[in-house]
Amino acid sequence: MKRGGLVWSWFWMILGILYFFLPLLATFLFSLRAIKGVLSFKAYQNLFVTTDFVTNFSYSLVWAIFTIVVGILIFVPTAYWVRLRVPQFRTAVEFVTLLPFVIPGIVFVFGLVRTFSHPPFLIVNSPALLIAAYTVLSMPYMYRSIDTGLRAIDVQTLTEAAQSLGAGWETILFRIILPNIRVAILNGAFLSFAIVMGEYILAQYLAKPAFAPYMAYLIQQKAYEPAALAVISFALTWGCLGIIQLVGRGSQQAQIAGGH
Amino acid sequence: MTHLKLTNISKEYGGTTVVQDFNLDVEQGEFVSFLGPSGCGKTTTLRMVAGFEKPTSGTITINGQDITNIAPNQRNVGMIFQAYALFPNMTVAQNIGFGMQIHKESKGAIKERVNEMLALINLEKHANKYPFQLSGGQQQRVALARALANRPQVLLLDEPLSALDAKIRVQLRSEIRAIQKKMGITAIFVTHDQEEALSISDRIVVMYEGRIEQVGTPFEVYNFPNTRFVANFVGSLNTADAEVVDPVKGLLSMDGIHFESAEGTKDRKKGDKIKIAIRPERFGFASEQKKANVVDSTIENITFLGSVVRIQLKIGNTKFNMDTFNNPFLELPKIGAIEQVTCSREAVLVLDE
Numbered sequence: 001m002k003r004g005g006l007v008w009s010w011f012w013m014i015l016g017i018l019y020f021f022l023p024l025l026a027t028f029l030f031s032l033r034a035i036k037g038v039l040s041f042k043a044y045q046n047l048f049v050t051t052d053f054v055t056n057f058s059y060s061l062v063w064a065i066f067t068i069v070v071g072i073l074i075f076v077p078t079a080y081w082v083r084l085r086v087p088q089f090r091t092a093v094e095f096v097t098l099l100p101f102v103i104p105g106i107v108f109v110f111g112l113v114r115t116f117s118h119p120p121f122l123i124v125n126s127p128a129l130l131i132a133a134y135t136v137l138s139m140p141y142m143y144r145s146i147d148t149g150l151r152a153i154d155v156q157t158l159t160e161a162a163q164s165l166g167a168g169w170e171t172i173l174f175r176i177i178l179p180n181i182r183v184a185i186l187n188g189a190f191l192s193f194a195i196v197m198g199e200y201i202l203a204q205y206l207a208k209p210a211f212a213p214y215m216a217y218l219i220q221q222k223a224y225e226p227a228a229l230a231v232i233s234f235a236l237t238w239g240c241l242g243i244i245q246l247v248g249r250g251s252q253q254a255q256i257a258g259g260h
Numbered sequence: 261m262t263h264l265k266l267t268n269i270s271k272e273y274g275g276t277t278v279v280q281d282f283n284l285d286v287e288q289g290e291f292v293s294f295l296g297p298s299g300c301g302k303t304t305t306l307r308m309v310a311g312f313e314k315p316t317s318g319t320i321t322i323n324g325q326d327i328t329n330i331a332p333n334q335r336n337v338g339m340i341f342q343a344y345a346l347f348p349n350m351t352v353a354q355n356i357g358f359g360m361q362i363h364k365e366s367k368g369a370i371k372e373r374v375n376e377m378l379a380l381i382n383l384e385k386h387a388n389k390y391p392f393q394l395s396g397g398q399q400q401r402v403a404l405a406r407a408l409a410n411r412p413q414v415l416l417l418d419e420p421l422s423a424l425d426a427k428i429r430v431q432l433r434s435e436i437r438a439i440q441k442k443m444g445i446t447a448i449f450v451t452h453d454q455e456e457a458l459s460i461s462d463r464i465v466v467m468y469e470g471r472i473e474q475v476g477t478p479f480e481v482y483n484f485p486n487t488r489f490v491a492n493f494v495g496s497l498n499t500a501d502a503e504v505v506d507p508v509k510g511l512l513s514m515d516g517i518h519f520e521s522a523e524g525t526k527d528r529k530k531g532d533k534i535k536i537a538i539r540p541e542r543f544g545f546a547s548e549q550k551k552a553n554v555v556d557s558t559i560e561n562i563t564f565l566g567s568v569v570r571i572q573l574k575i576g577n578t579k580f581n582m583d584t585f586n587n588p589f590l591e592l593p594k595i596g597a598i599e600q601v602t603c604s605r606e607a608v609l610v611l612d613e
Contacts, residue, residue, distance in 0.1 A: 153348065154343055154345065157341050157343050157345040158345055158347065160310070160312055160332070160339065160341070160345070161339065161341060161345035161346075161347075161403075162333075162347070162358075163311075163312075163331075163332040163333045164310060164332060164333075164335075164337060164338060164339035164407070164416075165333075165338075165358055165359035165362060165406070165407075165410055166333050166334075166336070166359055166362040166363055166410065167333055167358075167362050168333055171362060176347055176349075179349040180347075180348055180349050
């Protein structure tokens with residue numbers, strides 16, 4: 001590469017890093033100024049003084065876990081079945097899984113409220129509706145991760161091999177397919193986790209306690225604590241992405257080789 | 261005694277018939293190969309025996325039991341695939357023991373059988389390795405052990421050697437045959453490789469466009485092909501148009517050059533147009549003693565193929581190949597020379613259309 005090109009590459013990279021990290025650094029530094037004239041973790045401590053943070057965080061954690069479990073239970077068999085039995089519908093199914101990207105969250109939540117707030121579907125207050133909505137929201141990530149995992153293995157031949165050895169559908173799914181796409185499922189799970197932890201509109205309008213609405217509430221009440229909360233939120237998301245990288249890299253070789 | 265029986269099997273996909281009127285009886289312990297070009301229906305037939313495809317009509321029985329509508333996991337039919345299909349998340353030993361686990365056999369029995377199978381395929385030292393740590397040949401041997409560990413009634417092999425290199429392929433096909441004989445298991449082997457089918461089978465079913473063209477031992481299929489397709493597909497073959505001159509003597513005329521055939525012309529009339537076939541290795545240079553079918557030929561080309569030398573001849577207006585064993589002391593004719601060549605009356609085959 002020419003020297004001029006290298007300089008420009010560095011310039012744009014540094015500019016990008018500054019663009020992403022400066023606001024974060026500013027937020028972090030601001031969160032440390034809860035005590036005048038001193039840098040401290042007081043704002044972080046304040047978050048844990050009341051039980052609100054832990055309560056709302058725990059709620060989001062529960063929603064995320066349920067979303068992941070429901071997502072795995074729905075999308076693994078669906079993606080598996082589409083690949084195995086109706087591959088001609090793959091494009092159509094992929095299109096459906098991308099719909100949450102194009103339908104605005106506010107439209108989605110008002111649709112849910114309108115549909116499920118009167119009999120025979122009066123479940124607008126049920127946590128099940130929130131989990132169902134989160135499952136739909138995380139669908140593009142979860143489904144596509146699983147589908148990518150399935151693409152790496154010879155689904156049909158493995159299924160037929162297992163069948164010829166006497167295995168039924170349950171055994172094939174849980175003992176052959178799931179273990180061989182575990183990295184893909186983990187990827188989808190962590191992305192879903194990050195989505196649910198940072199999601200605001202659904203929890204707010206379906207009136208359920210969650211991490212993001214709590215952060216929004218705190219912004220209206222306090223100055224430094226929301227900044228601390230934002231930093232925690234970022235750390236959480238990055239932690240998830242880091243784990244994906246770690247798990248993905250560790251199993252990549254075996255998965256690729258095993259797929260042949 | 262008939263072990264596997266396919267009766268009037270047909271298979272259609274959206275109005276297209278891919279297998280038609282397939283009838284076959286396979287004896288216990290017999291090794292039968294389905295041989296044919298791509299799209300001839302051999303794999304579809306195998307998959308119907310495995311239960312992965314349902315016949316449009318007809319029945320399949322094993323030991324007299326109708327299995328046509330039984331699910332693949334209830335048939336106790338072992339299958340080996342071209343792509344090995346070992347479970348990547350399981351070790352070699354776990355792969356081999358998987359079927360027995362499904363059938364809820366005791367841990368002791370599974371361990372004993374897995375060790376027995378590992379010894380059979382000479383991979384005892386690889387029991388704890390994962391499939392990706394094995395070579396292609398080793399993976400296919402594990403797949404064989406996995407299929408046999410379950411004591412299947414029939415072993416189905418769907419082009420199991422196609423993904424391997426030539427040397428391993430030859431070695432593994434001998435191993436497969438030896439193990440099949442040792443265990444006395446009935447096996448159906450699908451291949452498009454005629455050499456493979458000829459070398460490994462008790463009988464060969466030659467298929468073309470969804471139909472059986474011929475069923476016979478490798479010797480019968482190679483030496484006495486029933487149809488033009490079989491003659492062309494199995495081994496190399498020279499074919500030519502001819503006319504019946506004397507049906508009683510089996511005298512034929514090709515471009516005015518007379519040939520005698522030992523078979524197949526008595527039911528024809530003088531002047532009938534027929535197709536004759538002669539294998540390249542049945543030609544030889546004429547010696548004084550040979551009297552039948554001695555004809556003049558022009559040497560057009562000579563190709564060295566290692567153990568065999570292929571000589572291209574022109575007899576009348578028709579081109580023929582002649583194969584002769586390579587011999588460093590053999591004096592080959594010059595290109596363009598006219599030489600007398602001969603073949604026995606038995607070598608001249610008359611083909612059905």
